[in-house]
Amino acid sequence: MxxxxxxxxxxxxxxxxxxxxLCAGAGVIRVPVLTRGRLVVPxxxxxxxxxxTTIDRATMRADGGVRRLLLPRVAAADxxxxxxATVRARLAAVxxxxxxxxxxxxxxxxxxxxxxxxRLRALVAATSELADPLLDAALWLNAASLxxxxxxEVVDRELSIGAVPGSRFxxxxxxxxxPGWEGATGPLRAALASGPEAPAxxxxxxxxxxxxxxxxxxxxxxxxxxxxxxLLATRSGGVVKLPSGSILPGxxxxxxxxxxxxxxxxxxxxLDALSLVYWRGGDAAxxxxxxxxxxxxxxxxWGAPDAVERVGGLARGIRTLTFNPRYGVSLxxxxxxxxxxxxxxxxxxxxxxxxxxxQRACIASLVHYVEAPDEDAADRWAVALRDALADxxxxxxxxxxxAALGQIARMRRGSLIGARWYWVGGPGxxxxxxxxxxxxxxxxxxxxxxxxxxxxxxxxxxxxxxxLHRGVSTVGxxxxxxxxxxxxxxxxxxxxxxxxxxxxERAFAGMPHDGMRVLAELVEWTNG
Amino acid sequence: xxxxxxxxxxxxxxxxxxxxxxxxxxxxSFDELAATRLRHHAIARCHAYYRATIxxxxxxxxxxxxxxxxxxxxxxxxxxxxxxLFKSYDARWVGDRDFAALSHWxxxxxxxxxxxxxxxxRDVDDWLDRLEAGRLHVLxxxxxxxxxxxxxxxxxxxxxxxxxxxxxxxxxxxxxxIDLSAMDGAVLGFRGxxxxxxxxxxxxxxxLPTVRYLYDWEIRxxxxxxxxxxxxxxxxxxxxxxxxxxxxxxxxxxxSDADRAVWLFGAPYQVHRLCAxxxxxxAPPLRAGSVVTLGGGWxxxxxxxxxxxxxxxxxxxxxxxxxxxxxxAYAMVELNTPLMRCPQDRYHVPPILEPWVFDDALLPRLPExxxxxxxxxxxxxxxxxxxxxxxxxxVRLVRAPCPCGLVGPAVxxxxxxxxxxxxxxxxxxxxxxxx
Numbered sequence: 001m002x003x004x005x006x007x008x009x010x011x012x013x014x015x016x017x018x019x020x021x022l023c024a025g026a027g028v029i030r031v032p033v034l035t036r037g038r039l040v041v042p043x044x045x046x047x048x049x050x051x052x053t054t055i056d057r058a059t060m061r062a063d064g065g066v067r068r069l070l071l072p073r074v075a076a077a078d079x080x081x082x083x084x085a086t087v088r089a090r091l092a093a094v095x096x097x098x099x100x101x102x103x104x105x106x107x108x109x110x111x112x113x114x115x116x117x118x119r120l121r122a123l124v125a126a127t128s129e130l131a132d133p134l135l136d137a138a139l140w141l142n143a144a145s146l147x148x149x150x151x152x153e154v155v156d157r158e159l160s161i162g163a164v165p166g167s168r169f170x171x172x173x174x175x176x177x178x179p180g181w182e183g184a185t186g187p188l189r190a191a192l193a194s195g196p197e198a199p200a201x202x203x204x205x206x207x208x209x210x211x212x213x214x215x216x217x218x219x220x221x222x223x224x225x226x227x228x229x230x231l232l233a234t235r236s237g238g239v240v241k242l243p244s245g246s247i248l249p250g251x252x253x254x255x256x257x258x259x260x261x262x263x264x265x266x267x268x269x270x271l272d273a274l275s276l277v278y279w280r281g282g283d284a285a286x287x288x289x290x291x292x293x294x295x296x297x298x299x300x301x302w303g304a305p306d307a308v309e310r311v312g313g314l315a316r317g318i319r320t321l322t323f324n325p326r327y328g329v330s331l332x333x334x335x336x337x338x339x340x341x342x343x344x345x346x347x348x349x350x351x352x353x354x355x356x357x358x359q360r361a362c363i364a365s366l367v368h369y370v371e372a373p374d375e376d377a378a379d380r381w382a383v384a385l386r387d388a389l390a391d392x393x394x395x396x397x398x399x400x401x402x403a404a405l406g407q408i409a410r411m412r413r414g415s416l417i418g419a420r421w422y423w424v425g426g427p428g429x430x431x432x433x434x435x436x437x438x439x440x441x442x443x444x445x446x447x448x449x450x451x452x453x454x455x456x457x458x459x460x461x462x463x464x465x466x467x468l469h470r471g472v473s474t475v476g477x478x479x480x481x482x483x484x485x486x487x488x489x490x491x492x493x494x495x496x497x498x499x500x501x502x503x504x505e506r507a508f509a510g511m512p513h514d515g516m517r518v519l520a521e522l523v524e525w526t527n528g
Numbered sequence: 529x530x531x532x533x534x535x536x537x538x539x540x541x542x543x544x545x546x547x548x549x550x551x552x553x554x555x556x557s558f559d560e561l562a563a564t565r566l567r568h569h570a571i572a573r574c575h576a577y578y579r580a581t582i583x584x585x586x587x588x589x590x591x592x593x594x595x596x597x598x599x600x601x602x603x604x605x606x607x608x609x610x611x612x613l614f615k616s617y618d619a620r621w622v623g624d625r626d627f628a629a630l631s632h633w634x635x636x637x638x639x640x641x642x643x644x645x646x647x648x649x650r651d652v653d654d655w656l657d658r659l660e661a662g663r664l665h666v667l668x669x670x671x672x673x674x675x676x677x678x679x680x681x682x683x684x685x686x687x688x689x690x691x692x693x694x695x696x697x698x699x700x701x702x703x704x705x706i707d708l709s710a711m712d713g714a715v716l717g718f719r720g721x722x723x724x725x726x727x728x729x730x731x732x733x734x735x736l737p738t739v740r741y742l743y744d745w746e747i748r749x750x751x752x753x754x755x756x757x758x759x760x761x762x763x764x765x766x767x768x769x770x771x772x773x774x775x776x777x778x779x780x781x782x783x784s785d786a787d788r789a790v791w792l793f794g795a796p797y798q799v800h801r802l803c804a805x806x807x808x809x810x811a812p813p814l815r816a817g818s819v820v821t822l823g824g825g826w827x828x829x830x831x832x833x834x835x836x837x838x839x840x841x842x843x844x845x846x847x848x849x850x851x852x853x854x855x856x857a858y859a860m861v862e863l864n865t866p867l868m869r870c871p872q873d874r875y876h877v878p879p880i881l882e883p884w885v886f887d888d889a890l891l892p893r894l895p896e897x898x899x900x901x902x903x904x905x906x907x908x909x910x911x912x913x914x915x916x917x918x919x920x921x922x923v924r925l926v927r928a929p930c931p932c933g934l935v936g937p938a939v940x941x942x943x944x945x946x947x948x949x950x951x952x953x954x955x956x957x958x959x960x961x962x963x
Contacts, residue, residue, distance in 0.1 A: 401888075402887065402888040402889035403888045403889070405888075405889040405890070406886070406887070406888050406889045406890040406891075406902075409889070409890040410610045410612065410890060410918070411612075412588075413588060413608065413609045413610050413613065413918075414609060414610030414611065414612030414613045414616060415610075415612035415613075415615070415616050416616070417584050417587075417588065417609070417613050417616050417637070418584065418616055418633070418636065421591070427591050427592055428592060428605070428606060429605075429889065429891065439618065440617070440618030440619070440620070441618070441619070441620075
């Protein structure tokens with residue numbers, strides 16, 4: 001039987017140790033989850049087991065070991081609300097400043113130097129395919145994004161209307177100074193009036209909380225915490241489904257938020273409306289009753305096409321935000337091939353865009369379209385990129401998973417047998433990355449997402465536009481004048497980010513995601 | 529030099545067929561150890577031959593640091609190719625009618641000379657006809673993508689392709705007491721064409737006086753390509769689809785009326801459909817002594833999987849053919865040597881073939897008693913293309929003797945396609961997208 005437990009901020013890790021939670025011991029980690037503000041621990045038979053492959057951090061390859069995560073099994077009834085309107089009203093009454101202070105306390109607990117942050121880091125590192133610098137950056141980002149100033153900055157920008165900072169719309173009914181129209185019934189109302197009309201109050205607008213379900217993806221350890229933060233930043237309630245491939249950062253967030261809440265009772269309704277849980281995707285016993293349009297106002301779904309399709313079907317009747325699988329590409333202008341130094345410089349920039357979460361992020365570059373007069377020039381680019389990726393492998397080592405290695409071998413000995421391959425680490429089981437000059441179009445469905453770059457030669461850079469569509473999230477262009485020249489044409493194909501080469505990961509507060517101002521989609525804009 | 533090697537390999541192939549015959553006879557004449565030695569020798573010679581004659585294979589060997597001689601396990605690890613090799617050409621060549629490029633590609637992935645005249649072909653069928661005229665037999669298959677896989681066979685490999693199966697399957701036929709002279713053939717397919725599956729009909733017609741087809745016309749590659757283009761899938765083939773089944777049913781009825789048993793060949797989902805139609809009109813079963821052979825995979829292109837036990841029951845109830853007379857083979861266009869399923873639900877690997885099971889990383893698993901993974905094989909009777917192949921099928925391979933009496937490795941249970949989901953992940957995506 002899974003049971004709730006209390007863990008307070010002081011002595012947080014001691015409490016976890018006493019409860020046997022988030023401890024690496026005997027290959028089994030007991031993982032707590034949060035259901036409507038209660039920390040629930042795995043006990044008895046009501047558990048779900050996830051098996052993870054452990055990694056040799058020196059080689060970044062699977063070391064033959066496994067460990068098991070044990071999580072409490074949750075039911076839909078643990079996650080939903082019998083009186084959703086009351087829950088929304090309580091959430092709306094939480095001052096945004098109080099929310100930020102609570103999140104600030106939780107952020108401090110998750111900082112890499114804090115005991116919980118350090119524990120999380122050690123646990124995640126055992127199975128993470130991310131090299132230490134990338135892993136540390138991810139965990140730092142998860143903590144830093146919860147920081148009060150960061151949350152306020154994002155909300156103030158993303159929910160802003162006119163010069164009014166977004167957080168005011170969360171806290172109050174904000175008067176809107178905008179030209180208006182009384183409508184066709186305005187003159188009728190005046191004609192029907194028995195006397196002079198009282199002046200109408202100015203229109204006001206508020207961003208009210210919603211109840212949300214977030215189904216997240218495990219391609220990067222920042223996805224689930226980021227999705228949860230969006231729920232929290234809109235001072236909303238709901239459920240965040242953690243991805244099987246990245247459970248622990250979400251579980252640590254649950255622990256931190258729970259522990260921090262005692263010092264911030266005014267923010268308690270937000271915690272009480274929050275669930276950070278896991279169930280197996282497709283578990284009808286949970287999913288069928290959960291996606292109830294009478295309870296939930298928004299669904300956010302990340303991930304693979306089958307998950308998006310499944311959740312989209314379940315969420316019929318609920319406004320759904322979909323972060324479809326997308327990918328990045330790079331457009332390399334002929335200027336990069338004029339001499340060795342230019343090629344070297346551009347290849348290093350390009351490598352950075354390949355490395356984003358080991359190429360598993362939707363913004364990471366998978367394909368390079370190179371403006372090259374002949375195949376030799378395309379090969380020169382491939383060699384320069386291979387060298388850059390080899391250097392990157394020394395800074396942030398990575399190795400393909402066994403499945404990715406198998407996929408690379410399939411490509412090499414099948415669809416891309418006629419391509420020219422440039423290896424980092426060597427072919428076969430030694431492969432660590434590869435640059436492949438492909439003579440023909442390549443089916444991206446079989447891309448292994450493990451630092452493998454497909455190079456396609458184009459005679460003119462604008463020819464590459466034919467390969468762009470809404471499935472491409474990000475295009476990095478080099479050099480800068482060519483980016484400015486191509487920006488409109490690239491954007492016209494539905495690409496969300498047209499960025500300088502090497503800057504695919506750059507983000508800023510209030511930045512749209514997949515063409516959306518996401519927080520603005522997650523609140524209920526209400527006139528009053 | 530290479531011609532002598534090719535001859536030697538096919539002589540070894542003949543000896544392997546003889547071994548397979550002895551294996552299938554189950555009369556104690558089969559020497560498993562000797563057959564294994566023979567097969568390994570043939571595989572070693574094939575490797576050297578591929579390396580000498582197939583440019584793509586030679587490049588692969590060079591990159592993987594594999595010379596003319598190498599242990600079997602090393603060849604499995606480094607030199608197996610995949611099904612996609614046979615469609616690794618640029619699809620635009622077909623649309624652009626660039627058959628010079630397509631011929632060049634075929635020469636790169638195969639060992640056979642490609643007739644020069646093929647470069648001047650008007651369309652894919654003309655290209656195939658010109659290859660055929662140059663004694664290069666090219667079979668093709670296709671998945672849902674519409675991109676055709678082309679597998680070339682010169683005369684020697686073609687002869688092996690036609691001879692391997694009968695060398696060990698005839699015992700099964702004899703044990704069923706089949707009298708071919710009293711049977712009609714019925715093929716749920718096209719009368720002709722170069723799809724691998726069509727060859728079953730062609731081979732059947734060698735032994736049976738009358739063979740009827742669901743579609744009494746030859747399927748052309750251009751037609752198939754058009755039919756399978758995603759935007760228009762189903763449109764033209766739907767025309768006359770039902771009528772074809774009704775005509776086919778009438779032909780079955782004529783056989784029954786003439787008191788002739790039927791050898792029915794079809795893909796499971798086609799047989800399922802035929803049975804459903806027969807049930808709907810309460811059609812009488814086939815004459816006693818009829819046989820059903822299933823092939824071509826258990827999934828329709830729509831992804832629906834036909835349940836084996838449901839189909840078995842339906843066949844018995846509708847066609848009147850009991851389970852022991854329902855034959856099934858694991859075959860693919862790249863394989864010269866089909867694996868027959870026995871009554872114990874095992875697909876037996878004839879001693880002609882060296883089976884492999886690969887792990888996720890496409891590394892060969894040790895040949896233990898019971899292994900699961902991706903199926904692969906080395907078929908040393910094919911010299912026209914690299915027949916060291918890792919498939920996309922997930923299997924369980926066991927080596928214990930089968931209660932049916934056959935020895936050697938066998939695939940147990942259902943064969944399932946490998947899922948690519950773990951590799952594709954978030955950015956992975958859009959199955960139809962091309963970059």
